[in-house]
Amino acid sequence: MKLVSYLHEGAARWGCVVDDGIIDLGRRLPSFSSVAALLEGGEAALSQARAVAEGAAADHALADVRLDTPVARPRRVFCIGVNYAHRNAEYKDGSELPKYPSIFMRVAESFVAHGEPLLQPLESRQLDYEGEIAIVIGRRARRVKDGDALACIAGLTCMNEGTIRDWVHHAKFNVTQGKNWNASGAIGPWIVTADEFPQGYGDLRVQTRVNGETRQDDTTANLMFDFAYLIGYLSTFTTLEPGDIIATGTPIGAGIRFNPPKFLQPGDVVEIEVGGVGVLRNTVHAEGVAS
Known part of the structure; x- marks a missing residue:
């Protein structure tokens, strides 16, 4: 099941995607106000949603709605740094593989939904x-x-x-200020539920394309810290809650690593494709310039 949050005629709604349409599950399951509320209901709630969606006709065409991030305004986003083994080598500093994951946090305002513009800020x-x-x-x-x-x-x-790369390097021991600019990242287009991955998560492919050119391409087989380890490690020092998000790391090939660097420019189209999930697509706009 593909869970989605969206706006239709100015109202916030949620549902699931079927083909090129959306079933409005919020209307059919009024006891759950959002995707986050459904997740809080656990497997029983997800099973109820699947049953309601079975055989139902789409209420909206995808083209007629504006997507939100799948969990609207997520409570917490944990980000894992340098988690693909090739990326550690990319630094060319001779360092050994890390014993523990690097972690930083992002705020909800730093992300937009599928189809919404990424903003190149005035300051960088x-x-x-x-x-x-x-x-x-x-x-x-x-x-x-x-x-x-x-x-x-x-x-x-x-x-x-x-x-925002230059702001990542403003301080010696943190990256927060380079990672939390408004509309600098994106999440979406939907959540594909865990039952759609019977093969597990050990060899999922992630690719990044900029204007059709593949820049990143790797699989979770090369993660230094796999999904199970990350959940166990994070839950040791904090309580994970339904709707929390863990970004599991990026492969080699980010723009900063090219010579000269290939930073995003207004008009660029960025696509992130994950096997079994779909494609997240956004266009870059210059902040303060009308689209």
């Missing part, structure tokens, strides 16, 4: 892309053991964990 011309697979948490989790961790996944979505 170093907007960069980072294609990632994002985990959406589906149950409350604290000190989760590896064997139970994957059961905490509600589903997966695509993420462009966009970065």
